[in-house]
Amino acid sequence: MAAPRPLERNVYTQTLDCIHCGLCLSACPTYVVTGRESASPRGRVYLMRGVAEGEIELDPVVASELQLCLGCRACESACPSGVAYGAMLERARESVVDAGLRRGPARWLERWALRHIVPHRRRLHALASLLAVLQRLRLDRLVFRLPLESLRRAGSLLPAVPGRLDRRPLPAFSAAEGERRGRVALFEGCIASELFAAINHATLRVLTRNGFDVVVPRGQTCCGALQAHSGDLSFARKLARENLVAFSARDTAAVDALVVNSAGCGAALRELEQWLPGEGAAVAAKVRDVCEFLDEVGLRPPPHRVAARVCYDDPCHLIHAQGIAAAPRRLLACIEGLELVSHAEPDSCCGAAGTYNLTQPDMSRRILDAKITALEAAAPDIVATGNPGCLLQLQAGFDERELPIRVLHPVELLEAAYR
């Protein structure tokens, strides 16, 4: 029997869900920018189907259209036919890598970092400490002279590393305050737990203030989303398995929810079943975004005022991948003094998209520019968004235009209102 064609085994059946109606087109940032059908969701699905049916080759053009995709999944929200685009994309990208269509130093570095740095908390910590020193000595500016565009971009995105004290590990157990309402496990994340250490601490405090015991299971690791999106599904599965073990331990399995404060990680953990069929379901069913969870259980009214004009911008992996849009807005509206102002297209991508701002700097920049322009027009003091990549990207966008706007996670605003 002939060897299966690329994409025939892993993606083909799902491509048949697409009826080619085109309703997803204008939701797609890369289509809107390029006007190219092959850079649209419908076009990409058609390319995948064409490759699987042998109508076209899995060639560099197909590969580059798949790479140009943000993985924002806005197309899934628009699709009436239920096309599981995100899952197809991961598998198609794996085939692109297998076919040897992604080579070169940038790809090598990406894969190496995603395998050997990102999932290792101690290495990340050491790297963050090093970076903190460089930043203090102002040597970090040297990154702008680096030979690789992606590294330069990475350098320009980095925020000031928080102090060592903030980056201390979270306690394994924190007790509820006031009347106890339940017990949850907290997912720490990888890079964010160093660069955005304050968000994890804020999440923990808001949960305890709301009457929940919080356990932080040891042995948990990076969620695997970045690896999967870059076509390294096998490594993503390995990470998923480690997390499965960590969150299935007896004391952890008994929690009410597995709370996640990063939209990207939450989406990946919710889809654990896809990576680990048959096993992932139980853990996946417990996953809740922190805002979703607090909204579900009912937020204890925060006592303090936070006087600020705030725009809430939807992370793609919260609104499109998890269908959560109202909860964060409702929570923010509970804060006295906080004025929620709306801006154009809060549900469109900011161009961060995991490592996209490093691998596709031009497209990322164009998408970011549109987002910053929309936000600037609303003139907020603060932009709230619940995903580390978006926090970095938006802050870099504001700083570049020298706009006095701060980007915070919604739980940071909540914490301020409890403080």
Next chain:
Amino acid sequence: MSRGHAALIERLARVVGSSHCLSSPAELFAYECDALTLDAVRPVAVVLPEDAEQVSRLVGVCGELGHPFVPRGAGTGLSGGAHPVEGAVVIGCSRMRRILEVDAENRLAVVQPGVVNADLSAAVAHLGLCYAPDPSSQQACTIGGNIAENSGGPHTLKYGTTTNHVLGLELVLPDGERVRLGSKSGFAAGYDLVGAVVGSEGTLGIVTEATVRLVPLPEGVETLLAVFPDLQSACRLVGRVIGAGMIPASLEIIDQRTIAAVEASAYAAGLPLDAGAVLLIELDGAACGLADQVASIREFAASEGVRELRVARDEDERALFWRARKGSFGAMGRLAPDIYVHDAVVPRSKLPDVLERICQIADRYQLQLSNVFHAGDGNLHPIISFDRRSDEELGRVVAAGREILELCVAAGGVLTGEHGVGVEKRDYMGLIFSAADLAAMTHLRDAFNPTGICNPGKLLPVTRSCVESGSKARARVSPG
């Protein structure tokens, strides 16, 4: 790629820049069809101009080198209007998406053809205005495509189709000349050439700018959802409402199978799964008159055996009902890999009878059929779910489609209400029009498009013998 093509591509790229001139196999593959996936043909190049000047130069290059060209908007067309023919260049308007002018006082907008229908309405909403034609594909389809197809939508019942909303056009003729038709006021001496271009399916030239009418958002809106045990009683209510002299903004029916698919989709609106059909009724106008109309409808509905009548409580619920209606067609994709839809129009009074017979045809061919349609206009949308990979099944789909069309025509109907003729129904034109009728249309086309280079093989039968035939499935289209 032949040497001739290489020269063509180089010339085209010089006009738009190489990044907007696509010629790799994968890129061309993505342009082989629109939302009708039958009869696909790969173009030799796709160009994405940004303004009328570029369009005119591209058309000039095609003319000089003898390559047919095909205008394309978003490719949501359902009759293959944007399908290439062998050797064709696709001229896509997807980058021409600027709104050039909004004149609130005179209630008009001037737009490039690639502006997305829903984007235009969204952009003028703050002025209390909207662009009335609202195809269910409005979130994606373009004004240029709407003009070419004379598109309608749920609100056509009261507001008319695209042709009632276009005041003026700029058209690039198939020889590259730019001409202006109509005027901003809507009054123009002489032939109504705007009227001729609207609905011409891209066979007379490429629309590069449109001046369209904006209408005020209605002061009051009531949206009702009537749940019926069967399709027939829903149709009877439509007749009662119109018979009583009301002019609702829309009257839309969704049948049971469609309800099931929508409710499983991202567009779910809580429609009852065990209902035989739901009728979506929208009333708009002066707020004071609406309550009376709602009361009469309530009364009529009760006498037709309505199971439940929901009145949308607020804008959110109203939007939810409409999302379900507009997503319903796409939701059918959940049932099978492909869908095929006809859009014949029949006299309203014949709806119940025709629908029943359409169902019988589908049963006879063992095909899965669902109906979601503009009941107020008598514009049917029988949707067949199938799998194009099976030639045998495809054959049944085409044969059933033909019988459905013949049935509708025999009932006094027409071939298409809004999806156009394209490649799909061009060979059925003989069912409705005489040879002399078709010749008159051909003369009109030839006056604009004498060499036949602009969107060949669409709308009009290709050869005389085809006028009578009309049964082809995967046959490739040859340059007209």
